Amino acid sequence: MEMNEIQKRLIAEVADLHDVPMGAYNFRANGKLAGRNTTANIDIQTKTEGSGIDIRIKDNTRNESVHIPVVLSDSGYKEVVYNDFYIGENCDVVIVAGCGIDNCGNQDSQHDGIHRFYVGKNSKVKYVEKHFGSGTGTGKRILNPGTEVYLQDNSVMEMEMVQIKGVDNTNRQTTAKLNKGAKLVVRERLLTHDNQQAVSGYTVTLDGEGSTADIVSRSVAKEKSYQKFEVKLTGNNRCSGHTECDSIIMDEGKILAIPSLEANNIDAALIHEAAIGKIAGEQLIKLMTLGLTEHEAEEHIINGFLK
């Protein structure tokens, strides 16, 4: 696997990887394949048409993982990539994606990754996606992930979506459709600073009887950054859904939260909670009485909030 130091550092940030991982992986650096491994149960193929890969996971694959990190370190590089995951029945797998951009130049760098997940019956998928930007150039670091999730009967998808630092502009759109007994859990963590803009949208349709969704977003908008969180939950059957948007604003940050619930069945139970506010003064005081400065107290509160 050939990668330079910057690329290795980005990989460590987005995939917690310091070495080649166990199991299946596909590393993409500046639009080129930098390393790939397949296993007996997990196959990865480059798409014959368009850009991206197809990941096929056989029925009954359990306790295996797939890592597909992407790094961009050439300033001005822009790409749109389609990655499709076909997960068989009765699987239990972990998928780690993520994109790191280092932009030291003056041209915008952009990665638009479209991920589609087709999760088979009774399968369980844990999906971790981290986004990170670094570099001192004036060129922007732009990430626009699109995620589509199709959950077959009694399948479970847990998604951990994290963007903590350095991404100037992001528009992340996630849609999910749930069949009978399927379950979707989303934990989003977002921090924006400087003049960054982040839009996060979820459109979740609970079609199947007994399907459930739990979407929780925690975010912090610092300095002059802007965030928009929009979630639309539709219940078309006996189902239950919960969404929560909990945000801290600091400095001159701005946050817009738009929850929407649509129940098309008498047994659809949908809940939304939203709260936006600055750090509570008493939280700062409590930590200051334990010896932290106000600034240190703020950091601890935010780190805890986004953990």
Added chain:
Amino acid sequence: MLELKNISFDVMVNGQKKEILKNLNIKFDNNKFIVITGPNGSGKSTLAKIIAGIVIPTQGQILFDETDITDKSITDRAKSGIGYAFQQPVKFKGLQVYDLLKIASKGTLSLEQACNYLSKVGLCAGEYIRREVNGSLSGGELKRIEIATILAKQSKLSVFDEPEAGIDLWSFQNLTKIFNSMRQNINNGTIVVISHQERILEIADEILVLADGKITMQGSRDEILPKILGTESAVTTCAKLN
């Protein structure tokens, strides 16, 4: 250890000056367990907050180990050895019990030591150490965690504002044990507890009665306790519940 000189605190209510504390002079010595008691609204909590630096007195001077700390920040006072347990413990989203105990002990606390502090306040450590300090904890649980943070901080002077508030009768038995053990292990420090509870007053070396912003009685437990038993300053747990 701690000396309050001519401390007053006024607030404006509907354009009128209201005196919360009136020219208080108090000296807290080393190696003492002191209970401040008195009716509601007498200024006890304000006094505790003035010691911690959360409330700035309108006038007066505060000396801690002979250093003037009147103008010192909350952080500086905490660093110099003052601990303060809130009457209403603060809730945090995301911060875990272990995080809070680590911050209290300046970040060097092992998991085992942290669990020890939780055990001391009667919490099953394994069950609580990774819990978030949020609204999912009951009032009594939060209160015990609050006390654990003060134990972990190991201050020369620890001030507890009504530790019994919000604690059920069952837990209260435990609480008195905790304070008894703190008294045993005082180690040349000073513990100041604001309380109405007879059982806490019974542990005191000294009792101070505050009423209407002034000290009305001050002295050893044996001297003061008989005078205030049966008054609002000292109630038995059952009387308080009734």
